[in-house]
Amino acid sequence: MRRYALPPLIGLMLLPATVVAQPEPPPDRIINLTVYGDDACPESKGDEIVVCARRPESERYRIPKKLREKPAVAGGPGWGSQVATMEETQRNAGPMGCSAIGGSNSGCFAQMMARWFAERRMQESKGEP
Numbered sequence: 001m002r003r004y005a006l007p008p009l010i011g012l013m014l015l016p017a018t019v020v021a022q023p024e025p026p027p028d029r030i031i032n033l034t035v036y037g038d039d040a041c042p043e044s045k046g047d048e049i050v051v052c053a054r055r056p057e058s059e060r061y062r063i064p065k066k067l068r069e070k071p072a073v074a075g076g077p078g079w080g081s082q083v084a085t086m087e088e089t090q091r092n093a094g095p096m097g098c099s100a101i102g103g104s105n106s107g108c109f110a111q112m113m114a115r116w117f118a119e120r121r122m123q124e125s126k127g128e129p
Contacts, residue, residue, distance in 0.1 A: 036060040 029048040035041055037057030044050045062068075 027047045027049050031042075031044075031048060031050045032053070033041065033050065034053045034055055036055050036059060041052035042050055
C-alpha cells in the first residue's frame with residue numbers, strides 16, 4: 001500500500017488565495033511629436049504620454065524624406081509610340097522612302113500627297129470647306 005503525504009496538500013489548500021493584480025488601463029492619449037532644433041517638448045497633462053523625436057533645425061521646413069525621393073518609373077516610352085516609330089522607319093526605307101540624302105524623290109512626293117489627302121478628309125468630316 002502506498003502512503004500519500006497529505007499534510008503538504010492540506011497546507012496548500014489552507015493558504016489564502018492571492019489576488020491577481022489587474023493591469024492598469026492604458027493612458028487616455030499618447031502623443032507622438034517631432035520637435036526641431038532647441039524647441040521644448042510639451043509637458044504631459046493628466047493621464048497622457050508625450051513622446052518627442054528631435055530633428056535638426058535645418059529639417060524644419062523641408063519636405064519629408066520619403067516624399068522627396070522620386071518614385072522609380074517603370075519602363076520607358078509606351079509600346080504604341082515604339083511601334084509608330086518602327087513603322088515610320090520602315091516607311092522611309094527602300095525605293096519608295098523619303099530621305100534627305102537624296103534618290104527617293106518619288107517616295108517623298110507620295111508621302112506628301114497621302115498627308116494632303118488625309119488632312120482634306122479630316123476637314124471635310126468636320127464640315128470645313
